[in-house]
Amino acid sequence: MTTDLLTPIRHTAPVRSAASKVPEVTVYFWIIKVLTTGMGEAASDFLAHVFGPVPAVVLGGVVLVVALVVQFAVRRYVAWIYWTAIVAVSVFGTMAADVLHVGLGVTYAVSAPCFLAVLAAVFALWFRVEGTLSIHSIRTRRREAFYWSAVLATFALGTAAGDLTATIGLGYLGSIALYAAAIAVPAVAHRWIGLNAVTAFWSAYVITRPLGASVADWMAVGTSRGGLGLGLGPVTLSWTLAILGFVGYLAFSRKDVRSGPVA
Template sequence: MTSASRTFIDHAVSKVPAVTLGFWIIKVACTTLGETGGDWVTMSLNLGYLVGSLIFLAGFVVLVSAQIRARNFYPWLYWATIVATTTLGTTLADFFDRSLGVGYPGGVSIILLLLITSLGVWYRAEGTVSIESVASARVEWFYWTTILFSQTLGTALGDWVAGEDRGGLGLGYEMGAVIFGAALVVVGLLWLWPRVSRTALFWFAFVLTRPLGATLGDLLDKPVAQGGLEFSRLYASVLLLIFIVGCIAVLPQRAARRASAA
């Protein structure tokens, strides 16, 4: 590898944040905002899942393009892009589950296939799906596409576990949060075992934090009769946005370990 290539890799990977406790706190809050914000656009504004998905898709493309063009890691840009994936993931999952009429099991199956395909293509092209490999525009597109599908899958999983209609398991939002929270604890414990792939655990955790956020979002804005707290979707979204902004401002944000140091 030439010195110029190594410098480019070091520079490019620095746009990806280090995976710390603060990372996961902000990530869960972003996924919860994606649920309430996505539902506000599609349901409260009555724009529908297809129109909502197109609106958020435009935002996703703009923000990912800006993230790729950025020369350094900018926390505000990175987390705005994450929010774009969570809102788009919410509307896409609802579009698959409801508008296409495949139900929650069908939606989960389709989106899981898309996620596996995204990871498979990325791995075939680069030989790894580690975040430390994000060192070119092409790999960044792989990264953000995989994140989008993981967010979408998480939404579908959360709805499938909590929902009673469309083939849902009907366990409720509180039980859904407990189940996915427990699964995250297991992933955290496996992290202590050096033989387990850190890359695999990262993607498992990334997927699982989405249904946790989705069930928390549903808990906030769904009717009391359905097990929710019946907050206004807009009000809940604004509160979550304020919380996220505060976390980004207060919690340490640093670039991930560079590829040359991996």
Template sequence: MTISATRSYPDWLNKVPQATLLFWIIKMMSTTVGETAADYLAVDLHFGLIGTSAVTGFLLACALLFQLRANRYVPALYWICVVLVSIFGTLITDTLSDLLGVPLAVSTAAFSIAMIATFAVWYVREKTLSIDAIDSPGRERFYWAVILFTFALGTAAGDWVAEGLNLGYANSALLFGSLIALVAVARYAFKVNATACFWLAYVLTRPFGASCGDLLSQPATSGGLGFGTIMTSLLFLAVIVSLVSYLSFTQKRPALQRAL
């Protein structure tokens, strides 16, 4: 599935990748890794939610610093940031629900409001929400802020549907996968706005990937297939590394010439 706005800028001006089929495959897998890796670090390695959040948050801050300072799109650096955002966003929601007792429905609503507010400020300041125009420091900061909210929102919504509403992991994955398919139909059959479709799909791939991750990793007694968090994380990480390595050789762009 390729969902992207009409390009009005030279391709190399953007600090983020095009929304190609490979983009969506890696994005979905990164959400799965975010779910399983967060569980593995917090539970299996006994780091706890606070310890795992602190370590992951520090690594994410370092990765984003390098990403923001880079003068061109670097596939490996970009996707490292996405994977870390996925893990950190998962931990934010888990901390709110597991440690602070915030209901998943409340978290879902709160993150939705935060994301919409960020979009509103972004649009007022930059007059566009298109991923084809991430060509300035301000736009890139808005982009990553929205990305973080989409992962936290997706985690809350996915857990709410699968666990809070007792749909189960398989049914939850089917539900969110169907919604993604509807977004694709809306875009290509009915020509709905490309930017809106992109961000809708971006939000929905988070609970879809998380549901798939839980389905694969959780024991059969909990409705999963029992592959475990380690095996699931390693498998998806291997695929992500392979695909990003391929992109690193095929999507090289010139350095971005702009004032910082």
């Protein structure tokens, strides 16, 4: 990727005039993003335990469709609608990776590269059609469709990657340390080496998934597996409450709403 990703090739009137459908990237964005990844990991496993794998996947799929329909229906970014869709994607993205592994016997070493290829294909098509991968350009239905396709692929990829590192010897704490260090790399590269903002953003975005999921798994699993043994239900509930708190604050303060037009 080059710095050309920062500048859309096509500028149309609807893109200039339409309201943004995504939040401004602030520290709150990254906090909530990590929280949704952990909550999605714990909630997916909790729902599968309570209802069974098949009903849980069906329920997760229905909630995802409804959340995205509402997100596409609104004409501008609305905090609670957007983050509800992200949570739904997080839960279903986890289920997608788990279905391949548990249901079909596909190893994480195979599924992770496959999800990476899917994400690369989404990015390639998105850039070919729209000329940009910048989230500040999400002002048309088509770009929004590309955006949510990429988001879903990042969650599935991150789930597979996090489970892969946890099962090949690193464990949950080792995975947390690995991804905590990895997520700093795009920020450092952007700040001091000149990595363009779009590449840095999407690189960090992918890494938030295995980071948050590893923390949630570590909190939920038993001490015999190297965790705190808090359980899936309490972890799901506590992370959900944290998300509600931050999203409620943003809905009230509007600190994540971009002001002014974006070229």
